[in-house]
Amino acid sequence: MKDKIKIFLDTDLLEKYLLGSTTDLETLQVERYIAMYPEVRKTYNELQENLEEFAKSYSLKSPEGLKDRILSTIKAQNSTKRKFMNYAIAASFVAMLFAGASYFFYSQNLNLQEENSVVTNQIKLLEEDMKERLEDVRNQFIVLNNPQTKKYTVMGNKKAKDLKAVAYVNPVKKLSYINVQNLPDLEDGQCFQMWAEVNGKMINLGIIKEAGDKNNLLAMPYAENAVGYITIENVGENEAPTVDNIVANIAY
Secondary structure (H helix, E strand, C coil), X not given: CHHHHHHHHHCCHHHHHHCCCCCHHHHHHHHHHHHHCHHHHHHHHHHHHHHHHHHHHCXXXXXXXXXXXXXXXXXXXXXXXXXXXXXXXXXXXCHHHHHHHXXXXXXXXXXXXXXXXXXXXXXXXXXXXXXXXXXXXHHHHHHHHCCCCEEEEEECCHHHCCCEEEEEEECCCCEEEEEEXXXXXXXXXXXXXXXEEECCEEEEEEEECCCCCCCCCEEECCCCCCEEEXXXXXXXXXXXXXXXXXXXXXXX
């Protein structure tokens, strides 16, 4: 019986159930195990608490000023409609004024369409960004809570002996993350940069700006026998890693 429970807990069905991505059959199985086995129920409650903490720590705010821009566009639209009505009344008495009002409305309408297009595009970009962020949070949640995830401690060499990081690799879900916990000070104009060598190709993962807490994870591309590097680079001169300035290796 214990083996049966262990096999179930080694899957990611509990995580998928919490995130609402299980099939109907998987949902029935998860709910049956939660109801029947206290060990499963305890693990489920712990994962639920962890997910709530993740949701709080990654709550997103809408871009500053977006609400005001949307309200301003709506007001402009209503204002345009009122102006058109006023010009239409005057046009019934003066044909020339009617022509001027028509042209004015046409120009205003074009401007309004452009403004609406800008706002619509901004909302779409925001939605896409939120979707990507939520997907990243979901992957981090799985990596940190799945028993099949492997954990590697990464220490810096003599050039950065105070550097410390932890890499998380899940070969089943093919997900890799690194949490940089401590960074030594650098000279002005220098920075730490993250790289990954995947299938013989070097990928730039960006500058490590600062060390973070345990939930601040940087995604790494997953591949068998991949290698990650942290180097010291000059700011603005980091198109390729400087081999002599490698301060940490991460084999995963």
